Amino acid sequence: MKNILFIMGDQHRWDCIGAYGNKILQTPYLDALAQDGVKHTEHYTTYPVCTPARYSILSGLYTHQHMGWSNHCTLADGIETFPKILRKNGYKTAAIGKMHATPTYLDMGFDKMILCEQDGDGRYDDDYHKYLKEQGLLDENDLIDQRQEFRAKADEKYWNTCGAMKSNLDEKHHSTTWITNRALEEINSWGEGGNMMLVSYVKPHHPFDPPAPYDTMYNPEEIEILPGYTEEVSDVDYEHGSGYFDHKNLTEDKLRQVTAHYYGSITHMDHHIGRLIEALKAKGLYEDTLIVYTSDHGEYLGFHHMLLKANYMYDPLAKVPLIIKYPNNEYKGKINEQISCNIDLAPTFLKQANCQIPWTMKGLNLANQEVGREMTICEGLRVDMCNGVLERYYEYMVRSKDYKLIISKNFTHYRFFDLKKDPYELNDVAADLQYKEEIERHKAFLAQTMTFDALTPIYLNEEEKVFIEDKKPDLDKRREVEEYFKLKVPYEKE
Helix, strand or coil, X not given: CCEEEEEXXXXXXXXXXXXHCCCCCCCHHHHHHHHHCEEEEEEECCCCCHHHHHHHHHHCCCHHHHCCCCCCCCCCCCCCCHHHHHHHXXXXXXXXXXXXXXXXXXXXXXXXXXXXXXXXXXXXXXXXXXXXXXXXXXXXXXXXXXXXXXXXXXXXXXXXXXXXXXXXXXXXXXHHHHHHHHHHHHHCCCCCCCEEEEEECCCCCCCCCCCCCHHHCCCHHHCCCCCCECCCCCHHHHHHCCCCCCHHHCCHHHHHHHHHHHHHHHHHHHHHHHHHHHHHHHCCCCXXXXXXXXXXXXXXXXXXXXXXXXXXXXXXXXXXXXXXXXXXXXXXXEEEEEEEEHHHHHHHHHHHCCCCCCCCCCCCCCCCCCCXXXXXXXXXXXXXXXXXXXXXXXXXXXXXXXXXXXXECCCCCEEEEXXXXXXXXXXXXXXXHHHHHHHHHHHHHHHHHHHHXXXXXXXXXXXXXXXXXXXXXXXXXXXXXXXXXXXXXXXCCC
């Protein structure tokens, strides 16, 4: 049985790793992992929001299948996850860090959960904030950024920096450090095989508040603004969402500071990922351990003059890094340019562990380097105010190698981009008749996926709540009634 180390960042834009071509950002340990493994260049989230994306990773299902459409939702008990299957097959499973589930310690297949949450009430349930309380400490920046009752009272510095500032916590108390320390304790208990651990970092999710010295590691004045930045936010983007920090208030100086702190958070996380890798090497487990790094979704970071997420599913938001180091460094140094997505991770883990993949998981086994997707889809639930009425509707992205279709509300509301000519998604060509055939091909792929290829699994729970207690299934009474009717059946008894 192989050991599996699954490391996940949060809101990590795909091109913000040295191995993906970023010449400023220092990520030596992720770069080395990519050299020993496979770097996927076309990997996409299934929903660019934390909880829905994480449920897809765990279950191998699209959001419309697992039904977790928001950050405050529950993965149904009857849905299989790859940790549940590994646990059934003798693996010891652990989750360290951010899970973003409701309830906070929802059983998704882990024998052990040591959590560090951020959004919602999870921060009041988890282990990390109990630790801070015991130490007499407060993660002030994070609290102000994440809880609306405190954010409403935030000072000018928070708004002027878009939450990009030095952490009020020393490095030794920062969430990234604390998560790593708990994960190292787990690795120290590992034997030769049969262990699976998810190490899920809070960062580089906003607020962008790395601790010293990482807060000054990158000089904002020397930062190169990433491709796709525009001088102002377009009307079509702004109408779709004004931003967690108003996009119209974003300036180049603010963006440089945000980027410098975002980079600092990533380098800080990379340093601690290095500690995990060095611990595996020290125990002689590195070579034979499956190690995966990815993120739940990306970050605009100035793309189209926007920050964070919650707008159209442009590539910086929908595209995420994926590095897979296979046991014995198989496929070492390979660059995989095939399209893949979140639902491909669960079957890949299970195949590596020699476990049977359930029929509900239709994703690819990414160890097969020659197989990829023609297209992939991304889903989202939009909640907008329209003429004073709260309107809810679904939005979809269909991404192929050369094109992108974004559909809102229904098949007549869509945008289309020719990514060969327009890699930064600035020119909507939906009305151009020369693209009619491609548009229809992408629509057909979405219809085929949603209607036939990715069906909602059957939900079954014999222990589901009943309307009165004495109506709960009683196996003895059931058998008694069954025997009665067997005796009454009018056929010849043996």
